[in-house]
Amino acid sequence: MSELITIKDLKIHYPIRSGFFNRVTDHVYAVDGVDFVIEKGKTYGLVGESGSGKSTTGKAILGLEKVTGGEIIYNGQDVTKRNVRKKMNYNKDVQMIFQDSMSSLNPKKRVLDIIAEPLRNFERLSDQEEKQRVKELLDIVGMPEDALYKYPHEFSGGQRQRLGVARAVATNPKLIVADEPVSALDLSVQAQVLNFMKRIQQQYDLSYLFISHDLGVVKHMCDNIAIMYKGRFVEIGSREDIYNDPRHIYTKRLLSAIPRIDVPNREAHKENRRHVEEEYIKHQKDYYDNTGRVYDLRKITDTHSVALLNEGAK
Numbered sequence: 001m002s003e004l005i006t007i008k009d010l011k012i013h014y015p016i017r018s019g020f021f022n023r024v025t026d027h028v029y030a031v032d033g034v035d036f037v038i039e040k041g042k043t044y045g046l047v048g049e050s051g052s053g054k055s056t057t058g059k060a061i062l063g064l065e066k067v068t069g070g071e072i073i074y075n076g077q078d079v080t081k082r083n084v085r086k087k088m089n090y091n092k093d094v095q096m097i098f099q100d101s102m103s104s105l106n107p108k109k110r111v112l113d114i115i116a117e118p119l120r121n122f123e124r125l126s127d128q129e130e131k132q133r134v135k136e137l138l139d140i141v142g143m144p145e146d147a148l149y150k151y152p153h154e155f156s157g158g159q160r161q162r163l164g165v166a167r168a169v170a171t172n173p174k175l176i177v178a179d180e181p182v183s184a185l186d187l188s189v190q191a192q193v194l195n196f197m198k199r200i201q202q203q204y205d206l207s208y209l210f211i212s213h214d215l216g217v218v219k220h221m222c223d224n225i226a227i228m229y230k231g232r233f234v235e236i237g238s239r240e241d242i243y244n245d246p247r248h249i250y251t252k253r254l255l256s257a258i259p260r261i262d263v264p265n266r267e268a269h270k271e272n273r274r275h276v277e278e279e280y281i282k283h284q285k286d287y288y289d290n291t292g293r294v295y296d297l298r299k300i301t302d303t304h305s306v307a308l309l310n311e312g313a314k
């Protein structure tokens with residue numbers, strides 16, 4: 001295993017203020033102690049319901065969110081410290097793709113300027129060199145050269161997502177944080193964008209942090225996966241661990257809730273759902289403490305860890 005970024009005990013708590021004096025009365029524990037490793041050239045998936053802390057984790061890795069505690073280690077240094085990020089040119093190596101390419105691409109700028117922007121921050125290229133580089137990037141994402149002088153609204157959602165990827169790879173990054181990159185797209189377009197993200201990954205030896213609530217998409221894309229609930233990880237493992245041998249009841253619930261239009265045996269699928277729901281009701285305390293908090297992860301194999309009260313729990 002060759003690690004790119006190691007996240008250690010990451011915490012992001014937001015103060016809640018209230019009352020006449022606007023005092024801090026409580027905190028939102030958006031991310032509350034997560035550990036994981038993003039490997040070189042691999043895709044790490046973050047899955048969980050809305051509000052579980054996925055985007056906050058992604059933003060912390062991008063250096064967009066002040067962390068309350070923990071470390072993010074890149075090339076041996078803790079990049080939660082701003083001066084370290086600057087010194088290491090971290091913002092060149094770590095880029096992002098957004099869910100909503102319409103609002104993330106500046107509508108008043110031409111494609112040339114949009115894609116060249118990150119380049120301008122880190123490299124000194126002549127106009128000619130810059131244009132050449134943007135043309136190459138357009139080619140890589142399968143867009144025609146005449147896109148250069150167009151504006152974002154002149155493209156379809158899928159095409160804009162390609163432009164977003166071209167912009168993200170412009171600086172030759174090592175990691176791209178992709179937060180729900182295809183969830184705003186039609187199913188047929190989703191597959192295209194995902195496949196070409198994979199192609200680019202191989203071409204550039206890129207790593208992705210792939211954030212999604214869609215377990216079907218995650219299965220297609222991710223090598224390693226963390227299942228997130230209320231700012232904590234309930235289970236982490238390889239794709240095979242998570243899909244073939246889920247251990248935490250929350251993971252099982254997510255998996256059993258995937259709509260299976262294509263399953264040959266609908267009855268068996270329904271029966272499995274009933275079984276998981278029964279288990280959820282009966283065995284909650286094996287999985288959550290009496291405040292509803294997720295336990296610490298326990299290692300069950302080299303790749304697979306689960307947050308269980310004790311190893312005997314099902």
Ligand SMILES: Nc1ncnc2c1ncn2[C@@H]1O[C@H](COP(=O)(O)OP(=O)(O)OP(=O)(O)O)[C@@H](O)[C@H]1O
Nearest residue numbers: 014028030048049050051052053054055056057213
């Ligand atoms: N700036 C902020 N101030 C206070 N609370 C915040 C802030 N940003 C996020 N939160 C809270 O932190 C929690 C985690 O939010 P986050 O956006 O990371 O969830 P998410 O898993 O990405 O959800 P979604 O699937 O809906 O995108 C939520 O309860 C959210 O309301």
Ligand SMILES: [Mg+2]
Nearest residue numbers: 054055056179
């Ligand atoms: Mg989010």
